[in-house]
Amino acid sequence: xxxxxxxxxxxxxxxxxxxxxxxxxxxxxLVLFGGSILRDRVKCExxxxxxxxxxxxxxxxxxxxxxxxSFLIRSVQNSCLDxxxxxxxxxxxxxxxxxxxxxxxxxxENYVLYSExxxxxxxxxxxxxxxxxxxxxxxxxxxxxYKEIAERLQVSERTVEVRISKAISMLRSxxxxxxxxxxxxxxx
Amino acid sequence: MQNNKIDILIARLLSNNITxxxxxxxxxxxxxxxxxxxHLGRMINLWQxxxxxxxxxxxxxxxxxxxxxxxxxxxxxxxxxxxxxxxVWWQRIAAVLFIPVMVLMGYLLSRDTDFNPxxxxxxxxxxxxxxxxxxxxxxxxxxxxxxxxxxxxxxFKSGSRNVSLTGEAFFEVRxxxxxxxxxxxxxxxxxxxxxxxxxxAYETDTIVAVTLVHGKVDVDINGRRKLDMQPSQRxxxxxxxxxxxxxxVDTYKWIAWKDGVLAxxxxxxxxxxxxxxxxxxxxxxxxxxxxxxxxxxxxxEGESLDEILNLLKLSxxxxxxxxKRVRSGSGAFSKEKIEVYKR
Numbered sequence: 001x002x003x004x005x006x007x008x009x010x011x012x013x014x015x016x017x018x019x020x021x022x023x024x025x026x027x028x029x030l031v032l033f034g035g036s037i038l039r040d041r042v043k044c045e046x047x048x049x050x051x052x053x054x055x056x057x058x059x060x061x062x063x064x065x066x067x068x069x070s071f072l073i074r075s076v077q078n079s080c081l082d083x084x085x086x087x088x089x090x091x092x093x094x095x096x097x098x099x100x101x102x103x104x105x106x107x108x109e110n111y112v113l114y115s116e117x118x119x120x121x122x123x124x125x126x127x128x129x130x131x132x133x134x135x136x137x138x139x140x141x142x143x144x145x146y147k148e149i150a151e152r153l154q155v156s157e158r159t160v161e162v163r164i165s166k167a168i169s170m171l172r173s174x175x176x177x178x179x180x181x182x183x184x185x186x187x188x
Numbered sequence: 189m190q191n192n193k194i195d196i197l198i199a200r201l202l203s204n205n206i207t208x209x210x211x212x213x214x215x216x217x218x219x220x221x222x223x224x225x226x227h228l229g230r231m232i233n234l235w236q237x238x239x240x241x242x243x244x245x246x247x248x249x250x251x252x253x254x255x256x257x258x259x260x261x262x263x264x265x266x267x268x269x270x271x272x273x274x275x276v277w278w279q280r281i282a283a284v285l286f287i288p289v290m291v292l293m294g295y296l297l298s299r300d301t302d303f304n305p306x307x308x309x310x311x312x313x314x315x316x317x318x319x320x321x322x323x324x325x326x327x328x329x330x331x332x333x334x335x336x337x338x339x340x341x342x343x344f345k346s347g348s349r350n351v352s353l354t355g356e357a358f359f360e361v362r363x364x365x366x367x368x369x370x371x372x373x374x375x376x377x378x379x380x381x382x383x384x385x386x387x388x389a390y391e392t393d394t395i396v397a398v399t400l401v402h403g404k405v406d407v408d409i410n411g412r413r414k415l416d417m418q419p420s421q422r423x424x425x426x427x428x429x430x431x432x433x434x435x436x437v438d439t440y441k442w443i444a445w446k447d448g449v450l451a452x453x454x455x456x457x458x459x460x461x462x463x464x465x466x467x468x469x470x471x472x473x474x475x476x477x478x479x480x481x482x483x484x485x486x487x488x489e490g491e492s493l494d495e496i497l498n499l500l501k502l503s504x505x506x507x508x509x510x511x512k513r514v515r516s517g518s519g520a521f522s523k524e525k526i527e528v529y530k531r
Contacts, residue, residue: 105225
């Protein structure tokens with residue numbers, strides 16, 4: 001039986017520590033998930049806190065069909081949508097939310113949360129040789145130009161170019177389906 | 189190949205750079221199969237998680253869990269099976285209302301050089317666990333924290349308004365530019381005209397400090413350093429290192445005690461327990477070094493000591509050991525002692 005199942009059983013028995021552990025594990029990611037529907041951080045934090053409060057007070061009666069993660073994501077999604085309907089606000093810059101009825105295609109069971117994605121990216125970055133990684137990070141995360149990196153590392157611009165393109169091709173093979181994110185981060 | 193092309197279209201859709209023709213291609217592709225819809229859902233998921241709407245650093249999970257624990261405690265207090273607890277709570281209020289405010293009103297003659305020997309003085313002492321509010325003859329107000337003593341003349345003579353303090357007090361000084369208001373402590377002289385500020389000068393502490401809320405004060409430490417303070421500044425002097433630090437602070441944290449509120453903003457747990465001990469007249473010592481240095485954020489208002497201890501226990505891995513109160517030869521009970529250990 002996995003750790004989370006055990007924590008859930010403990011939670012149902014009224015163990016507050018199990019509750020705290022689950023809260024710490026999911027809180028930040030769920031608030032950020034809420035942020036993709038509602039732009040208001042404070043509101044999102046309220047929503048997630050209320051969901052956990054309900055999880056505690058109704059712990060004996062709550063039926064969790066699939067995983068806890070899926071249950072929590074769905075709860076946040078529903079509360080955020082209620083809030084949207086209540087306010088009759090639609091995020092104009094994210095028309096795809098309505099256009100594709102995307103909640104139907106969203107797989108809550110396998111949803112990749114913010115910190116899970118960070119972990120994946122970091123793991124991939126760690127696999128790359130340091131010299132490639134340094135050049136890549138200076139360019140993509142710190143926004144330095146090839147020339148500036150060359151000066152900092154005391155190598156030619158051509159070397160910097162080679163290192164960055166090697167880093168990208170390695171990341172591409174490690175991340176595969178997550179490639180889009182790398183693109184997103186690079187473009188932002 | 190096909191998939192790569194679609195992914196580029198999806199990326200354009202998500203970043204709002206898609207043309208009408210491209211959008212049509214994407215729509216057709218989506219209607220082809222359920223799997224394609226799933227693929228879009230997956231891409232949207234990754235897009236959302238990689239570009240959060242707000243800064244993840246702004247989300248404070250510890251603060252949040254504290255909030256939730258507090259709400260849980262409130263709910264449980266209100267539920268009917270806990271009526272006994274409410275009674276205890278009411279008893280506590282009654283006790284606070286009827287606590288004899290042991291204000292020692294001694295008329296003393298002082299030979300202090302700063303004080304005129306002909307003047308009659310009044311001395312007010314706030315016992316541990318009790319706070320007092322005093323109105324001075326010039327209309328200024330002083331909140332005296334527990335374990336603190338304030339001495340002031342029954343009547344202020346023209347020229348200056350001198351008071352002396354050991355412990356902690358918050359001053360709201362009535363404006364009078366001709367007659368400056370001076371707080372004397374063992375090591376400091378704080379001079380003000382019309383302003384609000386907090387002074388900490390407990391004899392047992394190695395640190396003395398002044399926090400200025402508004403107005404202007406001059407601080408003189410040991411007659412050697414003279415400093416002008418600006419609002420929202422706090423000056424902190426360490427007796428042992430003989431160094432002082434001037435910083436800009438959230439003044440609320442330093443004056444909240446006067447309203448019976450304990451406000452902690454990333455403070456070490458040993459400091460948290462020290463302040464709680466002062467307010468509730470118990471001696472709390474943290475026995476584990478790791479735990480003592482952990483930072484904590486919380487605001488307590490109106491909770492009982494037991495409630496505060498429980499809330500702290502829920503959000504930090506600690507346990508308490510209470511020691512029995514010992515009766516001394518004179519028949520008085522010793523202070524309650526609580527020791528904090530790592531769980």
